[in-house]
Amino acid sequence: MRQIIEERTGSPTRQPAFVEPHCSNLRVAAHVTVLHEGDPARRIMEVVEGAVMLTKLLPDGRRQVVELLGPGDVFGLAHDDAYACSAETLTPATITTHERSALERDPMLASRLLRHFEAQLCVMHSHALVLGRMSALERVAFFLLRLMPEGMVGGGTLHLSMTRQEIADFLGLTLETVSRAFSELKRRGLVALQRADEVRIQDRGSMRRLAGAL
Amino acid sequence: MRQIIEERTGSPTRQPAFVEPHCSNLRVAAHVTVLHEGDPARRIMEVVEGAVMLTKLLPDGRRQVVELLGPGDVFGLAHDDAYACSAETLTPATITTHERSALERDPMLASRLLRHFEAQLCVMHSHALVLGRMSALERVAFFLLRLMPEGMVGGGTLHLSMTRQEIADFLGLTLETVSRAFSELKRRGLVALQRADEVRIQDRGSMRRLAGAL
DNA sequence: CGACCTATTGAAAGCTATCAACTGGGGTGG
């Protein structure tokens, strides 16, 4: 289940100053668990390409997808030297890993991570609003708008790389409720579903109103 | 409503190198809104002392308290140069503010903020799990444990500086549900309430089981 | 002591979860 396709070590000898020496790039297939919640947190990671989700579990098995990551986003954060979340690829992905000690040595890296932490923290704030205060329909509308921002390539058809269960775990719902919400959005003409995982937003205005602007 | 008690500007001339010049300390009373969501984001702030809550609003007025901050925590984050959240003091507080440009000039500041961003992001991940997957009773238990970690001063009696409404907005519930949860915890003997805002945790083991470890 | 605000408690409604059956598409194997 845990197959790493390729691992390339960075070329420290060729690099000038200010570039961290101990980093490496990984090519990972889709649906691979890169990190396990609770494991000792040795390295910090960045998504270079592809999509990654971070998940947390309760002792009884309830799961929450706490964050969806794309290129530039950082993960592998630690609480008491243990990874706070598991990380699983949603698509084939390229990931860079850094030793945690590199943060002190490499100001450029630290600065880049700082910027991304700020952005990710803002996204988490929005997500708290979604999880705490929005209805099921609003959550799904918000989710789709978030995946397909204003100016989007591909003629407006979005390929979902998540199952209904994964979307549900992200939005704090059940898969049935997510499915019903998709059907309701379709029924109202706000979206069209080519297939279960191919969505087109038909009425962005109404979607934004549902999602509480955005 | 928006009363700033005192503002002391840092003493840049006395400082040696590596200390940001354009920072200032604010003394703020309780229940003061320090930042408004949507305002132009000029400065980044740190809590020195006291407690601050960050809130977000939906267009129809639904509110979510997205984060609770204590000493060392950072706020004033921006999305498109506008503050992503409002910030309101829960207690009298001391706050340091920095110009955003100081982040590039002052590596010590950047490094400190980086560490705190990481911690706050981890807390947000936990909070997503709470908001997405926990029942009302579990949320309140989690909340109380979070406010009163293992080794705590004061003989185990905690003073809540939040109203039921604020707790509800933090936990994604209504104030009535929060009140019922408190009553249920009391009924089960897990907590004792001296007054509505004075809590003693009687059975930490059961609380932790409810909150999903922690 | 009374006014006012916060908190508590009760009853009913509403939304989502749960349980269950059915459908459809993709892949495998005959």
Add this chain to the structure above:
DNA sequence: CCACCCCAGTTGATAGCTTTCAATAGGTCG
């Protein structure tokens, strides 16, 4: 190449939890 199987998704019915609406209690401050 086609049939079958299997898994993801959809849809329906019911239960359960939280919200909503409403009335009461408690505490603080003037």
